Amino acid sequence: MKFFIIGQREIVLAFRLIGVEGIVADKRETVLDAFNRVTGKGGVANVPSEELPRVLILTEEAASQIEDEEIEWQKTGKFPLIVEVPGLNGHLKGKKSLSDSIKEAIGVQV
Secondary structure: OOEEEEEOHHHHHHHHHOOOEEEEOOOHHHHHHHHHHHHOOOOOOOOOHHHOOOEEEEEHHHHHHOHHHHHHHHHHOOOOEEEEEOEOOEOOOOOOOHHHHHHHHHOOOO
């Protein structure tokens, strides 16, 4: 399964150490451009769908800059699936951890 990460420099470099490709993006325009390329939107129609990643990892900082676009993409139900991870400074204020979301959804502490 192919993964791809968009986010802060240090996080992207850490993921590259384990073989995950990524783009360093800290401004909205850069994040949105990378998001559109990875999802096959924005004039990248000649990229075969099997070459697109199946899982897109966004740092919470990157995701907060393209929140509306991310929600619209998730509504389509297409790949890549989007996973948000905390940045260097931990979770953003108001964001739930994955464990908290699972506990809320099914009532089981993970």
